[in-house]
Amino acid sequence: MEGQIKRIGVLTGGGDCPGLNAVIRAVVKTAIRRYNLEVIGIIDGFYGLVNDIMEPMTEEKVAGILHRGGTILGTTNRDNPFRYAVEKEGQLTFEDRSEQCIENLRRRGIDGLVVIGGDGSLSIGLEFHKKGIPVVGVPKTIDNDLSATDVTFGFDSAVTTATEALDRLHTTAESHHRIMILEVMGRYAGWIALYSGVAGGADVILIPEIPFDLAKVCDHIRARAEKGRKFSIVVIAEGAKEMGGEMVVQKMVAQSHDPVRLGGIGQSIGQKLEMCTGMETRVTVLGHVQRGGSPTAQDRILSTRYGSAAVDAVMEGKFGHMVALRTPKILAVPLQEAVGTAKQVNPDGQIVKAAKSVGISFGD
Amino acid sequence: MEGQIKRIGVLTGGGDCPGLNAVIRAVVKTAIRRYNLEVIGIIDGFYGLVNDIMEPMTEEKVAGILHRGGTILGTTNRDNPFRYAVEKEGQLTFEDRSEQCIENLRRRGIDGLVVIGGDGSLSIGLEFHKKGIPVVGVPKTIDNDLSATDVTFGFDSAVTTATEALDRLHTTAESHHRIMILEVMGRYAGWIALYSGVAGGADVILIPEIPFDLAKVCDHIRARAEKGRKFSIVVIAEGAKEMGGEMVVQKMVAQSHDPVRLGGIGQSIGQKLEMCTGMETRVTVLGHVQRGGSPTAQDRILSTRYGSAAVDAVMEGKFGHMVALRTPKILAVPLQEAVGTAKQVNPDGQIVKAAKSVGISFGD
Amino acid sequence: MEGQIKRIGVLTGGGDCPGLNAVIRAVVKTAIRRYNLEVIGIIDGFYGLVNDIMEPMTEEKVAGILHRGGTILGTTNRDNPFRYAVEKEGQLTFEDRSEQCIENLRRRGIDGLVVIGGDGSLSIGLEFHKKGIPVVGVPKTIDNDLSATDVTFGFDSAVTTATEALDRLHTTAESHHRIMILEVMGRYAGWIALYSGVAGGADVILIPEIPFDLAKVCDHIRARAEKGRKFSIVVIAEGAKEMGGEMVVQKMVAQSHDPVRLGGIGQSIGQKLEMCTGMETRVTVLGHVQRGGSPTAQDRILSTRYGSAAVDAVMEGKFGHMVALRTPKILAVPLQEAVGTAKQVNPDGQIVKAAKSVGISFGD
Amino acid sequence: MEGQIKRIGVLTGGGDCPGLNAVIRAVVKTAIRRYNLEVIGIIDGFYGLVNDIMEPMTEEKVAGILHRGGTILGTTNRDNPFRYAVEKEGQLTFEDRSEQCIENLRRRGIDGLVVIGGDGSLSIGLEFHKKGIPVVGVPKTIDNDLSATDVTFGFDSAVTTATEALDRLHTTAESHHRIMILEVMGRYAGWIALYSGVAGGADVILIPEIPFDLAKVCDHIRARAEKGRKFSIVVIAEGAKEMGGEMVVQKMVAQSHDPVRLGGIGQSIGQKLEMCTGMETRVTVLGHVQRGGSPTAQDRILSTRYGSAAVDAVMEGKFGHMVALRTPKILAVPLQEAVGTAKQVNPDGQIVKAAKSVGISFGD
Structure with a gap:
């Protein structure tokens, strides 16, 4: 399988999050240095995927971005290709543009797609996976509410x-x-x-x-x-x-x-x-x-590990999976397990108990 | 004159501001080390002056506070001794309690009063000066809108x-x-x-x-x-x-x-x-x-200089004055000149011009 | 068992480390608030244990120290009660003063001892445990080289x-x-x-x-x-x-x-x-x-959890144990497992691999 | 005079200093936006001037650099065109290459040269001025030891x-x-x-x-x-x-x-x-x-003001001058006054006195 992959795409979806650039950098560097792949950056998240706005990524383009907040690829948190807002005759309607995305990926010869996003973007990634697109997810959210991973990048910075x-x-x-x-x-x-x-x-x-x-x-x-x-x-x-x-x-x-x-x-x-x-x-x-600013040291490390592991997962053919931290390891877990249910604080868990022990009230 | 001063008081008035503790520390250390004075800390600003809530300050008490936000003396931004809010039979009325303050200072043998505050607190200080209290002011406000000084402490931190x-x-x-x-x-x-x-x-x-x-x-x-x-x-x-x-x-x-x-x-x-x-x-x-947090290096230096210079001014008998930065010197200027008119940005000044030169719009 | 413990001691040993104060605070607050215990602070680590320099801790004493570097209890990284340096007639000799420590603890009625330290201090703690002292350890080192825990506090700050x-x-x-x-x-x-x-x-x-x-x-x-x-x-x-x-x-x-x-x-x-x-x-x-400065958010949380869990462990009679992070839980693990062997970086592990993928050379 | 200037050059010389990029940005933006000039960036300081390594600057190139340490133009602290090190037959000799620089500037049609540097670079700038090159200096040094200005940029960051x-x-x-x-x-x-x-x-x-x-x-x-x-x-x-x-x-x-x-x-x-x-x-x-890292807010403001004022000075024909802060104004002062003598701390000045008042020893 590995030998067949030549070119991968990468996009960032949803709200801004410290560490996005660090993930992009690790994806690009790992793909080029370790696996000799080409990398295509998809601009402004799924909007760029629908509208075929993409550009080749180089090591040069990701130099010096490790510590920078934001995403050099841009992002939106509105555009869903499966329910894409279109204005027609003054009316806002929603259309399924997923086939257009698939066509864009095929025409550009993209053999693997790294989707960096939260629950929404990863759910879209899962839908694409079900339609045959080789997707690997990277769990991003400052809220840390994604199941299946110990922690998401961006959370420590927030x-x-x-x-x-x-x-x-x-x-x-x-x-x-x-x-x-x-x-x-x-x-x-x-x-x-x-x-x-x-x-x-x-x-x-x-x-x-x-x-x-x-x-x-x-x-x-x-x-x-x-x-x-x-x-x-x-x-x-x-x-x-x-x-x-x-x-x-x-x-x-x-x-x-x-x-x-x-x-x-x-x-x-x-x-x-x-x-x-x-x-x-x-x-x-x-x-x-x-949501902004330079990511913490911890988030830069986690982002680098996630980005690098995502390309490893692509090369291992682990599509429909998301990289996840199961301390101390990064594993690939099925996207199906990761999306759909928010990970919430356990009211009876250790951290809440410790917080109460030091005198914090939760009003309960 | 110098030989007669034995004991000074210090209070912080108005809104919180990074550097207050650095000023207090410099006042206490300069008074004790350089001039062998006693220092009385007045608690919660003019409220403590009215109600005689004070405590002796030592070098021990100001150890380790240079870099800490807030004020160990406490502050309020409501209490004006000349128009002091009192609740009587369910009604809020305002009374002049300034004589009570003067009596408190006299009874405690306080020969000089350092008032660290903004326009409001310094105006009160000026009123006390006019009634014969030996007041020296220190210009505090994150807003930097005090006349007569190049800059107030707290501004750089904000x-x-x-x-x-x-x-x-x-x-x-x-x-x-x-x-x-x-x-x-x-x-x-x-x-x-x-x-x-x-x-x-x-x-x-x-x-x-x-x-x-x-x-x-x-x-x-x-x-x-x-x-x-x-x-x-x-x-x-x-x-x-x-x-x-x-x-x-x-x-x-x-x-x-x-x-x-x-x-x-x-x-x-x-x-x-x-x-x-x-x-x-x-x-x-x-x-x-x-308003909070550790003051910047610049504010700690300015605060230390102000606090130390305020005690120098007390010893020089410069009552009714405020210490002020006239770069590179700290001078004592009459409180009368310092209060009452806010220092505003000059719309035609150099900084606004430079800002416009680099492309900033002011909407004008 | 729980009902019998009335008073615990706490000491910090070895090199300075961001988060020590946060652990002390959590120990004191948890002991007082949750379990109604008395807490005795032992000054300057094992030096204070040998020489009986201790003082009662209150919530007041630990107020405002969560974010401060250093340790309010003081520490040394030289004094080992089992091999205590003594100068006699101009000669430096080493003596076993452990019995003196045990006597000090007994006389003061200390039923549990929380030792916050790295490999050296925890090894001493283990020796005391073997002599019957009810010790619980808290893993501290900026180097993160302690086995048996995912991470030590102080590491993220360093x-x-x-x-x-x-x-x-x-x-x-x-x-x-x-x-x-x-x-x-x-x-x-x-x-x-x-x-x-x-x-x-x-x-x-x-x-x-x-x-x-x-x-x-x-x-x-x-x-x-x-x-x-x-x-x-x-x-x-x-x-x-x-x-x-x-x-x-x-x-x-x-x-x-x-x-x-x-x-x-x-x-x-x-x-x-x-x-x-x-x-x-x-x-x-x-x-x-x-080694200095305010601990990161992550270290403050970990330190708070460790300190609180250490008191829980004391109350559960888990002596000879150390609290340890096994993400996402804090557990008590035998000190025997934790000390003696340094946790080292795995040259073939995921993090080194990811580092190499993004172009970092290790000179190998 | 103003009408004749069409194109200016800018270079950074000497050791790295926080704020260099902020000055460059202000020079480029002010030149383009306010005066409609072309700006040529000279690469690696005087090395680039000697060897004619230059490139046109655009607003695009200086976007997002305000808060970044270092200099996008590069710098060296070795190369002096008037005493330029050349290796000849294995021997290091020094040659005067200033005419070559002048020729490079003339050929490229550069009507004004902004030199951002410390005492060394500004002295070179002065020599060029004496040879007829229209030079304006910007005072840079983390050491703050330049005469003729209240403060240099980079100092507050250091x-x-x-x-x-x-x-x-x-x-x-x-x-x-x-x-x-x-x-x-x-x-x-x-x-x-x-x-x-x-x-x-x-x-x-x-x-x-x-x-x-x-x-x-x-x-x-x-x-x-x-x-x-x-x-x-x-x-x-x-x-x-x-x-x-x-x-x-x-x-x-x-x-x-x-x-x-x-x-x-x-x-x-x-x-x-x-x-x-x-x-x-x-x-x-x-x-x-x-020397590194993001400049403080104060240094970014000062750098922006300096950079913008340097272009103003070029347009006003104030060659052989350096922009300088005379609080609260930025003025142009003769380079002759600015270079050659280091500004030192006054042992009897106010700041040393205040430092001593708060208990600091200078060992004197």
Whole structure:
């Protein structure tokens, strides 16, 4: 099999994520140096695949990008070839353009396709695999909510960014005897909130997996104040849910998906906490700052390993698979297992237990 | 005169600011080591002065705080002894408690008072000076809008934090072909927006001093897109003003002062830009992250110089003065000159001109 | 069993390591909050155990230390109670003071001892365990060379510091067409060099586990220059070995252990590379910068989990054990398995293979 | 005059320095956008000028380089066209190639030359100016030892890097009760040592401008230890001088200029301090890490202003001048005034006085 592969394609799909360039670099270098392949870069994710916007990749093109955020290939998080938005006579309709993609790949002689993406992009990759395209996936998401891998690349960088913000808020909270709220990403899973909250010394962490009781949060903050700790740091995942109040909060979260709208849940909880504690409260919404910037050392290593292993997987014919970290090894696991279900924080797991042991409240 | 001073007090007033601890440390060390004085720390700013909450400072207490954000003395940005809020029979009334402060200082034998604060705190300091209290000021504000000094401490740190956020947004904007908006502090002066915008490679900077025309901002972003730069970074000071539309924007800004309310102007402009350019837009509101965290090297040096010079000024009897940087020297200047008028960005000055030369639009 | 434990001790031994304070904090908080124990801090590692220098720990004492480097308990990397250096009549002799330690622990009513340390300190802990002291270990070393755990705390921080240095050297190497050498810690294992080298985009990585041939290193650098990459970044672990030249290099390394002597191997290889390539070469020896500073987010989380789990292990009576990360779980493993053999880089493992795939030479 | 200038050249000379790319970017953008000029980039400094290695610059080429260390134009710190090293029949001789440079500039129609460099490169620039070449200089050096400007770009970044190293060493020094020595750049001027020492909370700073008495340094460290501060941080500029011992130390410094030789003065003083205090001592030599990496926000702003003002100066015909910061303005000052004499730290100036006030010893 190995001998037959001559040319592979690579694309990045979905939201921006620190480490994308490091993966691209490793794919290109491994393909050229180890296997003597040609590599075609597909521009702007599946949009480029549909519209045949591609260019040959060289070692020169990936020089110096290891530490850079973003993706030199570009990405979109809208375009799905199987349900491709087309404007016709002023109407937006959806068409299946997957055959066009397959045709583009065939015409260019691409024998293997590396899809770097999260749940959405990898699901599209799986559909292409089922139609006979030799796809290998690389698990990307700052949210870390992909099953089948210990961790996704980009997560450590997002946690680091949020932790730095918490370090900064800490000193200000303490000086002013205030409640400081940091709203971080995480609609369906609270990994960023949990990890940055533990690392940043938060007093309260609110995540989708553990519906919270606002009265308990207030009690916790007041109890701290009575013991002389007259400030509190609260980290809130954008998908956090109030007990018995899911409907209301969900609506708020839905709004916060709207491009420029801000601060659904952080602002809402902030107002309530200010009322029930009588303490001044301030809210920061980190937003896309979490998606950008230079990846951490750990993410650069993981990205390099993923990218390199993805090409190995292509050469071993492991199509329909995704590279995954099963510490300390990188394995190839079926995409089928990886997509469709979000990996969530275990409310009874060790990390939540440790967090509670050091005095963090989850409002439960 | 010098021989008569035995004991000085020090307080921090107003909003949190990186470098406060470095100033406190320098005041305490200089007073003890160079002049053999006693130092009394006044807790929580003017609140502690009114209520006589003070404690003796030692070198031990200021060990290891040079690089730490916040203030070990605590601060509030509400309490004005000359107009002190008191609740009486359920009613909030304002009383003059300045005599009580003076009595507290006299009873404790405090011969000199170092007030570390911004325009508000220094104005209070000036009032006390006029009543005979030997006050020396230290100019603090992340906004850099104090007259009479080249720069305030805390400003470089705030600019650095905002610049780091811009670095992160840059890669994401580029990967996604988006408009990324960063709303930074600055109600009356656009220094943080201007400096971080230039340092962070912004494409548009909107500041209070240069009312903007939204149509010109849209044109600028569209012109970039046509030249192949399909993303734009926009930095907005919270006090930015639309030409001829001040009233509306002002109202929005007013709301954003409300404790937990967020994203007045950033969100508002973001929605308009998305409409007029048709490009996806995302907004980040940095908020109090700008006030916290470890001060930059430059701010630690400036703070150390200010703190040390403030004690020198006390010993030289320069009361009613504020230490100020007139590069390369630290001088003592009358508080009267320093307070009352905000130092604003000169729309025709060199920095704005240089920013325009490298292609930044101010929407004018 | 659990009901009987009332008071535990905690000490930090060996070289400084980012995350020590985070472990101490988690031990103290978990013990007090979850189990209502008393905690005694033993000062300056085993030195304090021998000399009975201890103090009660409170939540107050560990407030605000999560993000701080160093250890509030102090540490030494010399004192072994089983072979304790004593000066007698001008002669240095070694005595067994372990009984004195045991007596100190008994008299103070310490029912469990948490030893935070590397191979040396944990070996001492194991010896105490064999003498009946209820010891639980926490695996600490920036070198990551402890068996039985996926990773030690402090390692990620050291890698991050070295990677930041490489990022800085990169731009300078490129501008000047130079060879830049960074010597990092790692006498017996090359983990820091390997990880930071991959993360920092090194061209050559030299580690103890893969003896290098200097001629091959020169060839690699020259080949790069011929392809237009007129600079190279070389990361060298202090214990790197030249093929067939171990004796000489060993001697050099031995010297570099000498307190203030510097740059054994980095300098030696630098001179040789300059000669064989004709390219200007510069050497940086990071030294103890790698041991200090605020721990990364990942290390703070790991340290918090370790510290909390160590107290759990004490309460579960798992003495003679060490907490260890077996991703994603923290387990207790016998100290016997953990100490004595260094965990080394596998020359044929996945990470080295990935590093070679992206073009890094190990000189083999 | 302005109308006649059509094409300018730009080169970077001397050692690498954070901010070089930011200056280049500002020169190119200002020339193209504001004045509609062509810009020619001269590769590898004066080497490229002699050998006519040049290429046209576009806005595209300088996109995304604002925050990047190094120089996209390359640099050398050896090549002087007026004394150009040539190998002839195995002998190294020096020739004057300045006419060749002038011819290259004329043939390419370059009407103005922006030289970005330190004392050496600007002196060459001045010589060319005297021969009729229209030169404008931009003051670059991490050492900040250029007269005629308040500050050079690159200095703040170098200070920041050294301060970060000190922050890391601090925690380790404290945990281990050690003396930690950091050797930083600065052969003739101690600016980096002074500023980073003040910012990093050093206990001792040794600089060329203040010859030190080792006995006084030992006394200071011992006095600290007696007061319970059992560690000390010592920052040493590579050109620091012992009182009455200049000859010896000078020799050592001279050796440290040798490409790969390391740790002249830091190591030497470390050994002596270890002996006289009996405290463990460790030495770090930061080396070229100080020259690399992303420039600070302040340096990016200053670089942008310098680059833009340099083109303004060209258009105003201010040849033989250098742009300089006279806070808050950028002016053009005669190169004659700027070169030849190093700006040194004033031993009796305010910053040294403030440093002493907070307890820092200079060994005098």
